[in-house]
Structures are given as C-alpha cells and as structure tokens.
Amino acid sequence: MTKQEGIVLGVAGRLFREKGFAATTVRELATAAGMLPGSLHYRFPTKESLLVELMERGMMQAIERVRAAIEVEDTPLNKMRSALREHLSILVEGDDAIYVNLYEFRSVTGAARARILRLRDAYEALWDGMLHAAVGAGLIRAGLDLRMVRFLLLGAVNWSAQWYEENQNYTPGEVADAFFSISAFGFCNDGVGGLLAQSAERPEVQLTDVFDDGDRSG
Amino acid sequence: MTKQEGIVLGVAGRLFREKGFAATTVRELATAAGMLPGSLHYRFPTKESLLVELMERGMMQAIERVRAAIEVEDTPLNKMRSALREHLSILVEGDDAIYVNLYEFRSVTGAARARILRLRDAYEALWDGMLHAAVGAGLIRAGLDLRMVRFLLLGAVNWSAQWYEENQNYTPGEVADAFFSISAFGFCNDGVGGLLAQSAERPEVQLTDVFDDGDRSG
DNA sequence: GTATATCTTGGTCATATGACCAAACAAGAG
DNA sequence: CTCTTGTTTGGTCATATGACCAAGATATAC
Secondary structure: OOHHHHHHHHHHHHHHHHHOOOOOOHHHHHHHOOOOHHHHHHHOOOHHHHHHHHHHHHHHHHHHHHHHHHHOOOOHHHHHHHHHHHHHHHHHHOOOHHHHHHHOHHHOOHHHHHHHHHHHHHHHHHHHHHHHHHHHOOOEOOOOOHHHHHHHHHHHHHHHHHHHOOOOOOOHHHHHHHHHHHHHHOOEOOOHHHHHHHOOOOOOOOHHHOOOOOOOOO | OOHHHHHHHHHHHHHHHHHOOOOOOHHHHHHHOOOOHHHHHHHOOOHHHHHHHHHHHHHHHHHHHHHHHHHOOOOHHHHHHHHHHHHHHHHHHOOOHHHHHHHOHHHOOHHHHHHHHHHHHHHHHHHHHHHHHHHHOOOEOOOOOHHHHHHHHHHHHHHHHHHOOOOOOOOHHHHHHHHHHHHHHOOEOOOHHHHHHHOOOOOOOOHHHOOOOOOOOO
C-alpha cells in the first residue's frame, strides 16, 4: 500500500462513516484526500472498489487485533472479556474501517461480498472457539444457546457505535466490562453478583478472576 | 392519512430498509407505489419529508405498542421481558419504519431531527421507568449502571435486525427471551441459572416467574 | 348538473454524479 | 542527459437525480 492509498483509504473510512457510502461522492473523497477525481480513479477504478478495499483491510486487521488480545489471556472468560474490550475499542476509537464493515456492507455486491463474508466467518469462529472452550471448562450454564450469547454480546457492542459518540462518559473498556459483567453474571439480584454479596456459601467463585486489572466499570 | 399516503409510506419503508435512504430514488418510490413522480411530489414535497413522516409515525406506533405490552404485565421483570419481545417483534416482523428509524436517522436534518430525538427520549424513558421500578423492588443487583443494562438489551435487539433475516431458526420471541434470560441471570454457570440448577437453597427464586408462557428458547 | 377542491399526468430543468481519458508532469535508472 | 515508468492534471461525457409545474382528469359538494 502506498502512502497516497493509505490517505485515500483513511478519508474514505471517515466519510463513509460520517455520511454513508451512497451519500459520499467521489469528488468529496478526492478533495478530502487532497487530490483530483482523476487521481482517485487512477488508484481505485470505482467507488465500490474503494469500499471493498477498506472493508477487507479493516476486517483483517480487526481479526488480528482480537486474536492477539485473546492469546495473552489465560482463562476462557478472560479471553471473552478481553475480546469484547478489543472489539469495542476498535469500533469506537480505532480507524473507521470496522464501523464501515458493520454499517455499509449492504453496498457491497458480487464476489467481494462473499470474500468479506468469509472474513466475518473467521471472526465469528474466534468467538465460537472461546465459547466452546468456556463450555468445555464447565463455565457456561446448561441449556443456553451459544449463538444467542454471541449475538447478545456482539450485538450490544456493535450497536454501541450508535450512542457512544454522544455519551463519552465511559471509556470503551468500561462499556465492554459492564456488558460482560451483566451478561456473564446477570443484572438480577439473584445472579452471582447479588448472590455473592448476600452469602459466602460459594467462596470458590471470585469476581476478581474476571476483573483482575482494577478498571471494572461502576 | 389517506390510503395513497399509506401506500407510499409502506413502499418507502420497504425500499429505505432494503437499499437505504440515499440509494433510493424518488422514481423508484413512485414506481413501487404505482404512481408517477409528480404524484409523489404532490403528497411529499421532498424525499426527506417522506423519510421524516415515516420515522415519526413508526416511532409513535412503536411507543404505543411497547407501552401496551408493558401495561398488561405485573412485575418489573415481566414488563422488561415483554417490552423486549415487543421491541424485537416490531423490528423484525412489524413494518419497516422502526428499522428505518434505527438505521437511517443520519439522513434526517434540521427540526425533524430534534422531533425524532424527543420521540426516542420518550421510548427510552419507558425503559428507564421499568429499570428503576426493578431497582425499587430490589430486583437489580447493586453497583450496576442502569444505562448499561439498557444499552446492552436494546443494543442486542437492535442489532438483531442485521442477522435475523438470514437466521430464521428462531422466532423473535425466542430471541428476546434468550437475551433476557442471559442478561438477567448470566451465562455463567455461577449465575442464577446455574446456581439454581445446582442447589435448591433459594426456592423462592422461580425462573417460571419470568418464563411463564412456555415458549422460552432452548 | 355545475362548481369547487383534490389529485394525476407527463414532462421539464438545473444540477450532481460516476466513470473515464489524453496530455502533461515527475522521478528514478542507465 | 534520456528513456521509461509511474502519477497527476484538468477536463469531458452520458446518465441519474431531486424538485417542480401547467394542464388535464376525477371526485366531491351543493
């Protein structure tokens, strides 16, 4: 990737995120990148090719970042929490490519669509691996549909991009930890959070196993 | 609202959902509504006015439907579960106005933007009311940020519109109940779901208080 | 049955848009 | 210096787009 291409992809991410793919013109892209429309055409033959390039690079980067965040953790629950943090961090404070992946996929057609879907499958496989490992370790309560756990967690973080900008009272890590805490232990008083506070009958359950770095959200 | 306006709003919802607002042309809208562009212009002076009308009507209907679903329930948790079910049902099998509200708000400008934001606030107030009632009834574990509970639940259901179409193995009610069950009682084996299964020490906690109509997801 | 209000028709108009290109220019290799 | 390769310029072209309207058609009121 040349430096100029990097600039173009950067402004494309920003504009596609701000205005949407369909509402962004190639002239706006060229101007924002500091070049004329013809130069943009020289590097990316169509507007959609620019979108596809942006999405594929972004998705591959995200997979690598989350994979790295998982690797350094020890237990399945810590891996999940770390992956959630990394996912949300990329989405709300990383580059815009992942936001575009999530919200502009509709504009991708043809073969590129299938390629991006494969990348998504690879990312989801990371999550399913963690979830199955957690089941194998006896950490997940019986009778749950693991896909629903994934849909709940990833849906909540993906949607966070919609409200986070206006609501910066939280760090991405706080949001991710709150989502993890609620969905892992329940918001009900009878979930482990409440039960542990109410009794010492099960001392082997340690919240600090999960929140071990001191920045859990309040 | 005349019959013709209803038809126009219906096709507008469908097309805005399928292709997005920016990528839908007034000619497509007119053709799909069985009229000529001029007729469409007679009823809605601009494309954006059509979007705004669709969104405002949809939002008001949704508020009423969820309010009605809440009213017939007795306990705070049952109200929340019912609201979640209704919300998801409207989103994935109701008319398209709510999907458009969620995913095309970016295209609304000026005064209409503020009006729609007020409707959103009214909807969120419904949720905050339920959550505070649950806190008042001692049902929520201490130390949780209620906004995070709302963001988790509504984020997960709002995002469901992205994957539900391709994954119709579940009914909307099953999905909503699964999300509620996981986030209320936790996916961990040490959440209330697991603890209750493991011991009868707390017989006063009844899962069937929440899942009382027999169609909980598996 | 006529007058009035409502709606539709078929088209225009100015502008915006994505794609494209021939020629000019820049930079490095030999 | 010169040749070659890579890049930019400034613009064109056909089409698409949102907005709009004068005239005709239809329905409604009285």
